Amino acid sequence: MVKPQLTTPQLMWLVASSLLPGLLVATLYFGHTILLNCAVAVGVCLLADIFSTRNPRIVSDGSATVTGLLIGLSLPPSIPLHLVALAGLAAILLGKVVFGGLGKNTFNPAMVGYALVLVAFPEDLTHFDATTGATALDVLSHRGGITVGEASRSPAYGDFGALGYEYVNVAFLGTGLFLVGFRIIPWYLPLGMLVGLALPALLFYDSGSSASLGSPLFHLFAGGTMLAAFYVVTDPVTAPRSVGAKILFATGIGCFTLIIRAFGAWPDGIAFAVLLGNAFVPLLDKIPFRRRLPTS
Amino acid sequence: MKRAVFHVAEFQVLNWKSEQPEILRDRIREAGIVGMGGAGYPTHEKIEKCLAYDPRTVLVNGVECEPGVSADETLIINYAEEILEGCAILERCLGTTGSHLAVGSRFVFNTFKELKKANTTLTVVEATPSSGEERALVQSVLGQHIDSDEFPANKGILVLNVATVFAIYEAVCKGYRPQDRIMTVNCIDVWVPLEEPIECIVGRSTQLTAGGCYTGRLADGQQLTQATLNAIESDRPPNPSPCIRCGWCTDVCPLKLPVEAIYASRENEDQWAQFAVDLHTCFECGACVEACPSQIQILDVIRQERSSLTHQNRAKEHARIANERFAERNRRLERLANQAAERRASREQSSRKW
Structure with missing residues (x-):
């Protein structure tokens, strides 16, 4: 077992570049606006990082780039650019700098920025432009009396997930598995989150009545599931320490995501689920998970 | 390889095949040979300790623990016959x-x-940062478990570094006192004289490291080279990035210590206490430093x-002793006061002599 001898900045840049295939697929489905969003978010994050640390060389550590890319990818393509900039600013300042910089933050910076914009400007995020209409998760969330089976025939649904999002998710699944294969991220975090999301969905799936929560396959390939599972939950800074706590943490985020998607007011609750999970980290760190005492 | 020091035979050359084991052991003591693997334990004492516990075997440690250091390997490749002869000398010393x-x-x-x-059995051990530690080595070569509060010598196993064995060979067969050793100086293995300031060997630098780049300590240029030192580096990796809690240090620790938690508690003195056992178990293999991105x-x-x-702990111990002495003093003063009072009372009660 040979670990890649990479430095922290190299790791960050590797993660950032592995987001690019997903960004490309998203551009194909949602148009060039998502590219613009990503560029604005990355630019604002870098500027905020430089101004807060007064050190232009901070750009080379790559963490602000990853944060900016995650924000650009998770925000809907039709959002006004000033909101993207606000999300980036909030991510770096409220998500990272106030805690003392890289490595000390409790909450995932990208999710802090995203959640802030989501809470402050809900109409800009949940209402998509007229051409694409509502997202599949929106239809699921506000379906009223229709069954899930009927809802899944709405134009917002694709072949097996949400229209467009399914292939973006497949792209993130691919690059995420690449990172897992090279041991950049541990395998149990994404798997824990996906199982935590899909298993309850499978248990409560009754082939699509009006009270159903939606099929597990749909949940796995809708919204930002794969992006969150491979790029947000695996952020080492905001994850707990021991393996057992990490599995609990990831599974909990998966469950929270399903609960918010099915019963919450917001269509996609991954950001809130992640922030909720982050808030549990100090508690999870206190659990003594089989502290093996030295034997020799 | 060119030796760093011109050696003069200080002792009479011994023919170890015919000499008594006591004479060989005296020679090892006179030559002042210490363990050259890092601990610097006097070798003759180790041999005597081993003799006291029913000597079983000699285990020569040529496993290079640390990445980036290859002094032992170079020594073995260049002086293989001498080391095997040293093994035979040790066998005769122990009578095994x-x-x-x-x-x-x-x-x-x-x-x-x-x-x-x-007579010498050869074993290849997988070179991980921890496999050269003596207890781990005894476990993997001889299959015997040794607790962390015991030494291999207590079980009759004499574990010595190859450099020590080579020094023993030279002391016995050539009459030399150890005056130089092979060190990895900035990744190149050379003979380096002992008791020489480090900066005379690698030049002036503010980032001198005594030891390999992962386990070494920041050294002063005036610090002298010692028999226990196996590497010198003239620069350390500068400006570490902040810790991102990736936990790789914890993953690679051969003793499964919570390295990341220990590092995270570095500014909080109250939290160190819970890691006291871990801190004292760590044998500084440097695996965590190597893994850290x-x-x-x-x-x-x-x-x-x-x-x-x-x-x-020492301060606490001192405080406890001082407290006890203070309490004892108070008790003593009280006792004296009581005795004086008793004496006075008895004097007052007794009739006057005059």
Whole structure:
């Protein structure tokens, strides 16, 4: 077992570049606006990082780039650019700098920025432009009396997930598995989150009545599931320490995501689920998970 | 390889095949040979300790623990015959037959196979940062478990570094006192004279490291080279990035210590206490430093915490002793006062003599 001898900045840049295939697929489905969003978010994050640390060389550590890319990818393509900039600013300042910089933050910076914009400007995020209409998760969330089976025939649904999002998710699944294969991220975090999301969905799936929560396959390939599972939950800074706590943490985020998607007011609750999970980290760190005492 | 010092025979050359074991042991003591693997334990004492516990075998440690250091390997490749002869001398000292030589790579193993002698068993140990530690080595070569509060010598196993064995060979067969050793100086293996300021060897630098780049300590240029030192580096990795809690240090720790938690508690003295056992178990293999993507010198933190903990414990012990002495003093004063009162009372009650 040979670990890649990479430095922290190299790791960050590797993660950032592995987001690019997903960004490309998203551009194909949602148009060039998502590219613009990503560029604005990355630019604002870098500027905020430089101004807060007064050190232009901070750009080379790559963490602000990853944060900016995650924000650009998770925000809907039709959002006004000033909101993207606000999300980036909030991510770096409220998500990272106030805690003392890289490595000390409790909450995932990208999710802090995203959640802030989501809470402050809900109409800009949940209402998509007229051409694409509502997202599949929106239809699921506000379906009223229709069954899930009927809802899944709405134009917002694709072949097996949400229209467009399914292939973006497949792209993130691919690059995420690449990172897992090279041991950049541990395998149990994404798997824990996906199982935590899909298993309850499978248990409560009754082939699509009006009270159903939606099929597990749909949940796995809708919204930002794969992006969150491979790029947000695996952020080492905001994850707990021991393996057992990490599995609990990831599974909990998966469950929270399903609960918010099915019963919450917001269509996609991954950001809130992640922030909720982050808030549990100090508690999870206190659990003594089989502290093996030295034997020799 | 060119030796760093011109050696003069200080002792009479012994023919170890015919000499008494006591004379060989005296020679090892007179030559002032200490363990050259790092601990610097006097070798003759180790041999005597081993003799006291029913000597079983000699285990020569040629497993290079640390990445980036290859001093032992170079010594084995260049002086294989001398080391095997040193093994035979040690066997005679202990009165045992058979010795084990553990090496860290297949390449070194092949070097030895050509001139293998009947008594020395050769083993290849997978060279991980921890496999050269003596207890781990005894476990992997001889299959015997040794608790962390015991020494291999207590079980009759004499574990010595190859450099020590080579020094023993020279002391017995050439009459030399150890005056130089092979060190990895900035990744090149050379003979380096002992008791020489470090900066005379690698030049002036503010980032001199005594030891390899992962386990070494920041050194002053005036610090002298010692027999226990196996590497010198003239620069350390500068400016570590902040810790991102990736936990790789914890993953690679051979003792499964919570390295990341220990590092995270570095600014909080109250939290060190819960890691006291872990801090004292750590044998500073440097695996965590190697694994760290942020290039943090975790060992420096562990050493610092350990020494502060020792200081704290010592201060606590001193306070406890002072407290006891104070209480004892108070009791003594009280007792004296009571006795004086009793005497006065008895004097007052007794009739006057005058």
